[in-house]
Amino acid sequence: MPRPTWRAASKNSTASENAVRKAVPAASPVRDAILAQGLGSLVAATLIYLVWPQLWQLPLAVAAVQGACAALTAYKLEAPPWWLAIHFAFAPLVVAASSLAVAPGWYLAAFVALLLVFWRTDKSRVPLFLTNATAAAAVAALLPARPCHVVDLGCGNGGLLRRLARARPDCEFFGLEHAPLPWLWARLTTLNRPNVTIRYGDFWALHLGLFDVVYAFLSPAPMPRLWQKAAAEMKPDSLLVSNSFAVPDVAPDATAAVGDRRATRLYVYRPAK
Numbered sequence: 053m054p055r056p057t058w059r060a061a062s063k064n065s066t067a068s069e070n071a072v073r074k075a076v077p078a079a080s081p082v083r084d085a086i087l088a089q090g091l092g093s094l095v096a097a098t099l100i101y102l103v104w105p106q107l108w109q110l111p112l113a114v115a116a117v118q119g120a121c122a123a124l125t126a127y128k129l130e131a132p133p134w135w136l137a138i139h140f141a142f143a144p145l146v147v148a149a150s151s152l153a154v155a156p157g158w159y160l161a162a163f164v165a166l167l168l169v170f171w172r173t174d175k176s177r178v179p180l181f182l183t184n185a186t187a188a189a190a191v192a193a194l195l196p197a198r199p200c201h202v203v204d205l206g207c208g209n210g211g212l213l214r215r216l217a218r219a220r221p222d223c224e225f226f227g228l229e230h231a232p233l234p235w236l237w238a239r240l241t242t243l244n245r246p247n248v249t250i251r252y253g254d255f256w257a258l259h260l261g262l263f264d265v266v267y268a269f270l271s272p273a274p275m276p277r278l279w280q281k282a283a284a285e286m287k288p289d290s291l292l293v294s295n296s297f298a299v300p301d302v303a304p305d306a307t308a309a310v311g312d313r314r315a316t317r318l319y320v321y322r323p324a325k
């Protein structure tokens with residue numbers, strides 16, 4: 053089957069794309085995190101100074117008060133629940149870790165490793181988690197019976213594509229990934245699979261009109277924008293399959309319960325009917 057040439061999406065956003073971008077809150081989790089930690093520190097310092105100045109002698113206790121104030125501030129900023137736990141634990145963990153004799157280079161190394169795996173999650177709002185084997189089998193069952201072109205937007209370590217490529221040697225599979233380590237992993241582990249192509253890059257710049265099936269396992273944040281892109285670019289009768297995250301306010305053409313422990317659902321849309 054001939055391979056489609058990768059084509060970049062138009063750089064000119066349509067009016068509806070711009071409208072969606074405005075409608076989706078642009079709040080940055082990094083900005084909110086800094087705000088919660090900063091305000092939390094200020095409130096904690098004032099509280100300790102006014103109520104219990106002797107506490108300054110106990111760094112772990114000061115950190116715990118700061119953590120509680122930061123978590124409270126994050127709650128007021130309507131941060132998701134897991135952020136409250138992160139804010140609460142952050143300062144106490146820093147104090148506890150600084151009492152261990154760990155060379156600073158290890159912290160830098162851990163930061164760089166996390167960055168290479170998760171990349172700009174603060175911007176994309178899409179962390180790395182992987183499609184499991186049961187869900188991959190359910191995706192394979194949704195592919196058209198004829199040979200077709202399939203893309204995984206943000207292919208992670210390429211695990212899904214490897215499984216699909218094994219199940220359907222008659223189809224061509226494409227993966228695009230912007231996090232360096234998962235991309236490298238996907239690239240190296242698919243070298244011996246002639247029907248898998250892995251590219252490094254931003255899937256927002258990829259034209260979706262080349263594919264019969266577009267697969268996405270992202271997060272709730274990009275779904276409205278993805279829907280606009282899919283509706284503008286995908287060809288008639290092609291499928292958009294979203295693992296776990298439905299497009300808000302759009303009824304799927306079908307849903308499939310995967311039957312795994314996570315109770316995963318696949319949402320199937322035909323954006324260009």
Ligand SMILES: C[S@@+](CC[C@H](N)C(=O)[O-])C[C@H]1O[C@@H](n2cnc3c(N)ncnc32)[C@H](O)[C@@H]1O
Binds near residue numbers: 179205
């Ligand atoms: C939840 S993981 C899913 C991985 C894989 N699709 C799977 O199902 O196993 C989402 C992936 O999308 C990647 N990603 C997020 N935004 C991206 C973008 N704009 N361009 C390319 N990759 C992106 C992330 O780095 C992450 O690896």
